[in-house]
Amino acid sequence: MMYHTLKPLVLASNSPRRKAFLDDLGLNVTIWARDIDETPLPGENPQHYVERMALEKALAVKNRFSQHYVLAADTAVCIGDTILGKPADDEEAVVMLLSLAGRVHLVRSGICLLSEAEGVQIVHSVATEVRFADFDEAVARAYVCEGESLDKAGGYGIQGKGAFLVEHVAGSYTNVVGLPLVEVVAFLTQQGVIIPVRGTK
Numbered sequence: 001m002m003y004h005t006l007k008p009l010v011l012a013s014n015s016p017r018r019k020a021f022l023d024d025l026g027l028n029v030t031i032w033a034r035d036i037d038e039t040p041l042p043g044e045n046p047q048h049y050v051e052r053m054a055l056e057k058a059l060a061v062k063n064r065f066s067q068h069y070v071l072a073a074d075t076a077v078c079i080g081d082t083i084l085g086k087p088a089d090d091e092e093a094v095v096m097l098l099s100l101a102g103r104v105h106l107v108r109s110g111i112c113l114l115s116e117a118e119g120v121q122i123v124h125s126v127a128t129e130v131r132f133a134d135f136d137e138a139v140a141r142a143y144v145c146e147g148e149s150l151d152k153a154g155g156y157g158i159q160g161k162g163a164f165l166v167e168h169v170a171g172s173y174t175n176v177v178g179l180p181l182v183e184v185v186a187f188l189t190q191q192g193v194i195i196p197v198r199g200t201k
């Protein structure tokens with residue numbers, strides 16, 4: 001355990017990866033997520049989109065947890081002005097992966113930390129550059145058959161077999177997996193929600 005949780009904290013997310021990251025740090029979090037409309041606004045730029053999504057996910061649970069700090073996040077794969085969310089099916093996953101093959105894209109995660117009681121509303125985002133190998137359709141289909149595409153933005157998981165598609169990463173790794181930990185820990189520490197502790201080895 002690296003941190004103690006001093007104020008009640010809700011993670012407004014159903015992502016098992018986000019929960020696992022916070023568990024690894026020893027944080028004590030309640031999970032409570034509500035679905036929101038994830039459609040981008042007409043002409044919305046990718047940074048604005050992920051920040052708005054994170055804010056909306058946090059606002060969706062704020063009333064129920066008015067005495068808590070609420071943490072939410074949203075991750076999208078961005079290639080040019082195109083925002084790729086989670087593919088609807090295997091075919092869409094293949095199309096997404098082929099649009100990324102041999103090219104550089106940005107994985108953007110928006111994060112939001114808010115507290116109704118303490119009047120705090122922090123919204124931030126982090127971008128990580130990822131370059132994919134130049135694979136073909138047979139490789140994309142073989143990867144999608146592994147079954148890890150559908151719950152992930154852009155149709156791949158860098159933490160899984162998707163690692164084999166990735167040639168280069170510049171920036172935060174945890175940001176690609178859905179939660180930029182350095183920034184999240186900094187915001188939680190600034191607000192006095194968590195404090196580092198020395199555990200037993």
Ligand SMILES: Cc1cn([C@H]2C[C@H](O)[C@@H](COP(=O)(O)OP(=O)(O)OP(=O)(O)O)O2)c(=O)[nH]c1=O
Pocket residue numbers: 012013014015017033057073074075076077086107151152153154156157158159162176177178
């Ligand atoms: C690119 C990439 C994305 N992802 C995941 C992170 C996010 O969980 C997901 C993008 O979907 P999100 O809408 O950000 O999150 P979610 O639907 O999983 O959870 P919730 O809305 O309840 O918070 O893609 C990976 O796990 N690995 C990767 O390499």
